[in-house]
Amino acid sequence: MTSQSSTRTSVLPVILCGGSGTRLWPLSRTGFPKQFLVLSGDDSGRSLFQQAVQRINSMSFIDGLELGPTLIVTNEEHRFLALDQLRELKEIQANLLLEPAGRNTAPALTLAAFHAQEFLEGSSPPFNDPILVVTPADQTINNQANFVKTLQSCIATVEADQSNKTITILGITPCAPETGYGYIKRQGHAGVNGEFEVERFVEKPDAKTAETYLKEGDYLWNSGMFVLRASTWLAALKEFRSDIYIATESAWCARVMDLAGDVPFIRPGAEIFKLIPSESIDYAVIEECSSQVGSNHFSIKMVELDAGWSDLGNWDAVWQVGKQDKNANVIAGDVILNDVKESLIYSSSRLVSALGVEGLIIVETADAVLVADRKSNQALKSVVGLLQSQQREEKNLHRKVARPWGWYDSIDQGDRFKVKRIQVNPGASLSLQKHEHRAEHWVVVNGVAEVTNGDKLITLTENQSTYIPPGQIHRLANRSNEPLEIIEVQSGAYLGEDDIFRFEDIYGRS
Structure with a gap:
């Protein structure tokens, strides 16, 4: 590792914050995916995303590193979720790179690489061709010290x-014959930094093959870091997938940037980006690199991470990492x-009771309840698929929906009416808008509302x-320093959220 007395190593943390997290439905939804959830097992009250940001920034304590601002690559739809959670981490500097559509991780990393090379060249100190440390936003690590030590070996x-x-990947020491992960087979002996050559990558194996891998000892889980x-x-991308390189470069060149307070929003060209494979x-x-030979080709190395890692890919994984009581319940x-064993029970809005059961997942939200065998992880996909085929809103949004100005909770609805509880944050306002098909009745229950109603500007208490x-x-606006809460009653023939025309919007949604 570079010493403090010599040139410091430029490192840019990159967090890939995409994905819909439907394997943790009903708590995780398309509009509020699992990386933004606070799941059991964390005493800090931080979401998985916030934990990832703090964890990767702990590299700042490594001697000889110059750490750049964290780059968050996330979906345009989730920008305010990420922004609000970032602002709770007051010590962290970050940029938000917003994808207009999901295109998997290769285009996301490509955008990060273009950003690293171009935006950081003129910084002080300069970050010329920095080392990227890339991690998903939805994993857990129990041993922070081992994680940092392993990253130090990878950087070296x-x-x-x-x-x-050289591309270095973190391999996870397997603790079970897991069939839900990809595997990496290492070869030879460890190098000076604990790195191994990678012999091959293996897709998710069946149970018998996974048992064999565990016994052999040379296979590790692919962490995605x-x-x-x-x-x-x-x-490497230009050599193996020039189509992705060219298309992403075009989208990057068409980018625009604006500020959300002190955090930059970087937006690649939307229409071009949607054409990227x-x-x-x-x-x-x-995997293309690992199949190449010769000194002129790219080298894939692996450093083993033994730090209590989990990607929380299903409810059983959440149960495994959670704090279990004497009956192994989380x-x-x-x-x-009463008389419940080896189960996970999660209540978000009301009392949940369970009697005489074992090995269950019970997850309650305000608008949906899941009851499942703890091992039936694959079956949940079919439930989410049915929700999608039936166009059920429960797949996408919770009853309580976060918005950049606050939140709303749809507390009741029927034929031709809907009732919402709405909270507007201090200093925030909704867009200047109109609805073609519905009327709205607003009653202030707490705070002071500034209301634009046609050509009138009124104050309601x-x-x-x-x-x-x-x-x-x-x-509707809140000009005060206290939260504003109203009850909204909608009435009309059509009450869909898409019945809205915005004239002005400080959040860029016009």
């Missing part, structure tokens, strides 16, 4: 290669149990109300 392995052709130079990724880092480059929320007819231009 990449830095030692003067040809800039990589350490490599920005130039190395771009050169969807592919993972592994399929696009890593509970969260308002829960009463607790117990005061206003009526907004269909087609009327209106806006």
